[in-house]
Amino acid sequence: MSLSINPSYNIIGILILFSIIILTASYYKVLKENIYNYLIIFRILIIGCFTLLFLNPTILVKQNKNKKLSWNIYIDNSLSLNYYKQPSYDSYIKGISSFIQMIKNKNIDYKVNTFGSALDTSVEISKIKIDEHSTNIGLVFDDLNDGYEKNIAGAIIFTDGQINQGPLLSKFANYNEMPIHIVGIGDTIPMLDVSIKSVDIPPISVKGDDVNVEAIITSVGSLKERVNVTLFDDNNKLVGSKIINISGGESQEKVRFQIKPNKIGKNYYIIKCSALSDEINIQNNQQKVVLHVMKNQYNIALITGAPNFNTKLIKSYLNKGNNKIDHFLYRNNKFNPNIKRFWEKKYEVVIFDNNPISSNSDTWNSLVRIFTKKLISHNSSFFIIPGSETDVNSLNNYLNIINLEAVELTPENNKLSKWEFSENWYKGFSASTSKMNTNHYQSLPPQYPAFKLLQNSNSNNLSFANYNEISNINPLLILGEKKSVRYAFWNSIDLASVKYKLVNTKNSFVFEGIVSKIFNWMMKKGGSQEFIFRTDKNSYQQGEEVLLSGRSLDHDNNIINDGTVELFFNDKLLASRPLFLDMNKNEYKSRFWAPKPGKIEYIVKINRGLESYEISKGSFEVQESHIELNRIYLNQEKLKNISSTSGGEFIYWSDLDKLLEHIIVINKKDNFVLKYTLRYNYFFISILLILMTIEWLLRRRLSLI
Template identity: 40%
Template sequence: MNIGFSKRLRPILFFRFAVVILLVLLFLEPKIEFNKEKTSELNWNIYVDRSLSMSYHSHPSSISFVSGLDEFGKKLDQRGIRSSIIGFGSEIDSIWSLGNKKLDGISTNIGLVMNHMEDSNYHGIAGAVLFTDGQVNLGTGIPTEVINKRVPIHVVGIGDANPMVDVEVHSIDAPPLVIKGEEADLDVTVLSHGQINERGNVTLYQGNKLIGSKVISLSGGGSQEKVRFRLKPSMTGRANYRVQVNALAEEINIKNNKQTVQIQVLKDEYRIAVLTGAPNFNTNVLKRIIISNPEIALDHFVYRQNGFQPPLKQFWDKQYDLILFDNHPIAENHKIWKNYLKVFAKKLVSHQSNLGIIFGPDMDETTVKEFLSLLDIKLSKQLLEKDSPVGWTLTENWLKLFPFNSISGIDRTHNEFPPLLPGLEIDSAGTKVLANYTSSNVEVPLFLTGQKNSLRFFVWTSPDMYALFYRTQGTPLSGLLGDMVDPILGWLLNTGGDQEIYFRTNKNSYQQGERVELTGKPLHRNQFVDEGVVNIYLNEKIISTKPMIYDPGTGLFRSRFWASQSGTIGYEVEFDQSGKSHLMGRGSFQVQESQIELNNVYLNEKPLQRLAEVSNGVYKNWDRRNDIVSLIQPVSRKQSLAYIIALNENILFFICILGLLTSEWIIRRRIGLM
């Protein structure tokens, strides 16, 4: 072999040998292990209470506190101590160093500080300095048990140990619903804070009218005083009562010195007038259902040859909650009742009466048409034969309007309901049809409800309502007519249907972070026993959902939740029936921003001292905060890091093999071996 050629083969042999060696190493999977030490400086976390109460201390003032805290941070920097300022209140933030130094948090939750340190398993933390007044009103409170003693927590107490003066109407306990003329108790709880030894005057108003006044002793220190007022409402409707306690000279928060509560006052007796043009089979059945309700007083006017008995003067003069036309007007009196149309319309409006029309066999349809026009209802073309009974069925509107009224046969097919003779056929536009005839493909209303402004009305179109009573006796449907008429009467009298439960909060205005108590009272005890839900809204968006629980002992529904956000908070109460959700009540209340922080403006010193003790830290008040600077030393931590390099997992190893093979290929080309 040529000596020169042999020399040119040497690099090729070297590269080939190196590749073989590397492949053998790859097959053997060798690992390289070595240790390296790393030193890192640990951080001191400075936690700053940014709650609103911090800005109300006189010593230090909010301005002095901010400047003093900045000075504290600078002294740490001068000593070469690594630190970071972290704010807390209802949440953790790090915006103090960005220039946001406002003290406006809605609450104080020191538990957030503990969680923040524990989340990192205290890694990288030398210790902490906590600036707070200790007024915890959210979370788990100030820890008093042994925590990680290797990470000390120094505490700087802010404020004076003497609480600032505050008096508040804490709660008003009153029934959501009372009957006119009956007595009801209104229980008021007054809280007082600070060093107080004075008398307070608690007054109760309805509108601008003074209802009562009582003197109580205010002793402060978070003490409670109970005051009871006895009410006897004389007017129906929604009654608003205002409770207030006089403001004290040194009081810092007077927004909570008064509260209002709303009570629904129902009538003790409801009056119904039934005008019968000609007695018929419906009359007796209808009267029987009405008089079975002890809360209803019935005046029955029947047309005779010489006019109504008793005379209609009583009808025109007296105020009725509901007027029912039973087979009226008829041919014998239709002319005079046409003349009464405008007067009757004025009576409905001035007396705020509701109207029901029950079609009878003798009614004059021409006159009825004019009275229906008062309700914006028109007659339609006759589609069903009046002489042939037709089956009927309840519509979905029935369950929507009366979701909790059980009705005999409600789950049965319409063929099991007694068929009825068609009568009036009306246009149902603008109304709620509760039952339809089931003939062919057309929908003809059997009975319907509606509302025009404040006037509620009901129209029954069949002349033989009585058949639902007599033809069902001795059958499972025997209660059918009563089960239908009772809730309709309740709806017309504004005592049922869409208002089966009355709800109210224990006051109308809350402070952010305060607990809200919502109470509901059913019109009929034991009618509702299932739990409901309360959907809580802010700006028409659901922010929370809470349970509404029934208390069989009191017969009331109750729900409790926190006023977490400020503004006008709305609520809706829903119950489930037959797999569907039904709205049973709604309302709203006001939440004032951040005011609950002002109820306790003082230094809560003892638990803060305990926190410092169990964490191997020290406690100092604000004036001696700089003593803590001398206690804080730079802390570093050495770490021994072990490194393991597996060659078969290292990309550089494979790049090396690829480089050798590439070099061999280049040399081969140069010497002409390829």
Template identity: 45%
Template sequence: MISLTTPDLLFWFVLLFSVIVFILSYIRFFSYSGFKIIIFLRGTALILVLLLFLNPKIDIKRKESKSLVWQIFIDKSLSMRYYKQPSSSAYLSGIISFLDQLKQSDVQMDVYSFGSQLDTVGKVSDLGLNSGSTNLGHVFRKMDDNKRKRIAGAVIFTDGQINQGSLPSSFDLKPTFPIHIIGVGDTIPMIDLAVQSIDAPPVVVKGEKIDLDVLISSLGNISERINVTLFHGDRLIGSKVINVSGHGGKDRVRFRVEPATVGETSYRVQVSALADEINIQNNRQIVRIHILKDKYRIAMLTGAPNYNTSILKHYIGENQKYELDHFVYGKDGFSPDIKSFWEKKYQLIIFDNHPVTQNEHDWKSFNRIFAKKLISHQSGFTIISGPESLPATISSYLNLMNLEIKKPILMSGNQTEWNFTKEWVNLFAFQGIEWALEENINLPPLASGIETTTSEQFILAEYNVSGVNVPLLVAGEKKSMRYIFWSSPDMFSLHYKLQGSNQSKLLRDMWNIMFGWLMKTGGNKEFFFRTDKNSYQQGEAILLTGKPTLSTTIVMNDGIVNLFSDGNKISVKPLSFDLESKEYKSRFWASQSGQIEYTVEINQNEESYVIGRGSFDVEESQIELNHVFLNDSPLKIISQKTDGEFRYWENRHSLVDLINPKTKSESYVQRAVLHENIWIMVSILILLTSEWILRRRVGLM
């Protein structure tokens, strides 16, 4: 078929004019024999040039027959090695025999292996059955990529144990080409027992009884009594016998324990191994729990009773976990005797208006001993200024906090405006401190007191005078000792002036938060996170659980879990708060082997804070060994929806007759554009050259 560009009227006018001029120019030469050929050549060249102006295109329809390729996919996962029928060697030799029959029928094939990833296969006999997981999604993505290519169909050898990637229900199964599946293995699962998970709170208080809910899974044809044991370290602390029914059943066992030690403790759960069990690595698991103290001892030394004293005692007495020893200095020394103070261990020591002038000399000599007591007992330390507190009396103890007395900017005792700083919000980010974030909070002025220099401490509150900021409340940490210094002598006035206002509990909340921080009642942390097991296999589900240590902690609604391997970030997972259990939870898959570290970030006031860190181990995947049987149901669905056939391994050769060489005829149009054809240009050039030669011979040039 020839197609031409439709010219406009100007073209036809020029064409008609050119033809008339051509005829009139050569009409008188037609009678001469030598000129007829010259006129013919010139006319032909002119016609070709005019034809090119019409941009002619010639479309030629053609047909071509192409051979189609069958794609063969071979499951190389670890589970294929553990079947008795076929054995691993029989599996590979059976596939080789199957492929040889197809080659004899001149079937064109592309052979691939799949497991955790897809690879091309050179020699089937060299194929290693060692992939840690089965991802059938790789197979379907490969077929989708090649749908427009020469594919006759596909044959898949697999046991259908899909433990990574997409499930078959998510595949786009259409009868574009047949997918035949050969199911490998026994339909009865091989025997396996596993400690599936251990449900326990991530943090508890010493003396509380806690339940460890253990989930035991059993596969295969099992009907036995097994022993489930619980160890604390190497000590057996519990044992229970249960009946397991197998066939994918799950049984729960509950142990109740009462932790007696403070800090991180671990419990190990084990189930007895069965005679024919092929994977015993999942028969034990360890869970770690953080144990907090149930009682905290506080010593308060009052150099001279003042209005702050009763308020502090009241705040401490409200918390049942606090035990207070109060030493008051009088004419005859401390009451009760200060000797018991030096003998006991305290989590917090408070200097209330102490030392004073009357005992200044003695306590200067005690400075070195007191410092050793703080360090050895890892006690928190607080100095609260009072009316009798003088720079000279407390300077040596401020030095323990790396604070130095400086020349005052404010006149001592003047009522001065003050406010919380951003460092308060940063240090106690999740402690229910909404009042500290209010810009228009109405805080009564406080009397200025002793002024100190600061270096690396947190300035939690400060006086504001004409743009000059002077520290009021300072906190810091030195060699694991946490400390706080309150410089105003009339702290009590804040308590009374706020009564009846919206901030009536402000001072109490402040000290409750600071007491908890000083004594590390959360074990150095405000949140504890842990995984439901200590080790996983690649492809296994992981549950990360977190819990705040203090009841005042703000409940947040969103966060993320950053996962790292060898210092490199490998993934980010969402974190959510479970309103029912009052715990933070994140679920994700163990995708990479090795030690995986994680950090937990949570958001507050458009700021991001890291509130938890930890790690867990992921072993080279043995998850294949948890389900060693032919899962034929999804495989039959796949073959049925794609107009393919499903065969068990022993009937595999019956598929050979269904796999034949296929060709596909494709029609296509070959287009020739004349003005792009070099032979047209050559023809015009030959015509013009021939005409020029003839003209010379007849003497026209």
């Protein structure tokens, strides 16, 4: 027991004690009369009690008591337990129920949990279902660590030790916080299985470059075999074949191929692994992967009807890239070089710069059908940048190809007009911009509209920028796609002003930022977006880890954005997972577990401030089979290591009764302190009231009141 008083009251206490001494001295002459002695004694006691109340001392009494600790029981309810000959489902449930009853009979406290892909702490033994698609034993150790200070005697784990989610068993090999007894379930001889764990291939490549493909082949069971791993393209043509030796025991073998894709766009490859004669699951023996291939050089035709300020700027920008430019310039009633070259050559992008004009409009009017066939047959993109000399009637023949119509502006609308990007721009492009933001866009130089644009009712055109000073909405930038032909229309005669009026300002980079995104889209470098994402396989088993990786097509884009991946099944949101940037590979990645069987669609979004932008989407297949079924055997060695290091026992299911002798009552001495504060003690206050009452009665008897 100890007594503590606030040190700040020490001086006040001394003064009160001194006052008691003075009070006693003042009554010295009457001390010889006994009745006055009693009065003084009671007054001294009362003053002493008030002094104690004022000082408010705290009395601490240390005590201890024994507390019975409980055992945590964890029951594996993953799907793989259904495939063992012994125990059956009924035997498993009855055996655990009987074991728990015997623990209860020994007057031992316990708590029952189940675990698979999640930990369930509210369990009724008779209603346990063995149907979890994956096993995460890390949940068990997280629960033990959280309850370590909550007085746990130890843990009893019923499991086969086949972990396919969360940390590996090896992470807990040195766990020694408390004894862990493990009851091993299942056969010690594993079933045979060979599977393709993952295929590592870059999301993007350039035509003609060598691309390395690396596949990881895993094998389970007691075996020593040679298997053939083959790689096919999407035409089922054999690209490569290698024979590897597999040794089972969850060993992994890497197989590398080198390919040189020559097809622009998406290239699909299938990697296959030959099956074993006694293999339990052959659905995981082949996988399909996709590689997006871009051209190493783009042929671009720039057709200028009449040179203008835009001409030099456009050509200068195109020459900065690895592009081959053919510039057809109309002078002296003919094109130089000869326009015949244009009709004979294939181009990825065709640009009309201030073309057609009145002096060549008849010629171009006669070539509309041929030009349309050329665009479609060559899968070319079409970019129109009008000028002040552009002939609107002739131009409309070509705008009809892309479901547009141009009308000459009225005098009141033919003036410099402010403009802004639409929501389509921010969704499609702005999410990946490293420097450009909303403030930069709002400070762009005004433009002279070329025409009033009208769109066909059946048009799929999207407006990416609009003038905002015209009574009716008039698009500045139109992007669209028709029959695999992409097209763009910049509805202004002074595109160059966006560049020249921002020279030597903080926004001088804006022109290149805008034009590069338009041309990247026109050249089909990134589908309809600026990012390419793909999964490491196209087909997964339920509960298997999915790796989604992607890369920006804008090589100047070095911003680090966080984002999310939303998973959908039949248009219903299943989950949302974080997206992070792998600094080593400069790739965006996300990891999650394959949910339910069927086609799973994903949408990738990147966050900028409070807004999120969709940058890619795709899908993958989830099979009916479960990742749990790849490894159906008792992982006894690793389980024995955990139980031995922790001070527990490893027991086979058939010897379950032997575990009872190790489950004993464990008491823990808990030390605690009882705290008494006089100011709030009813007994002390009662004594004080009694003393004051007696003192009052004495004064009344002495006629002092």
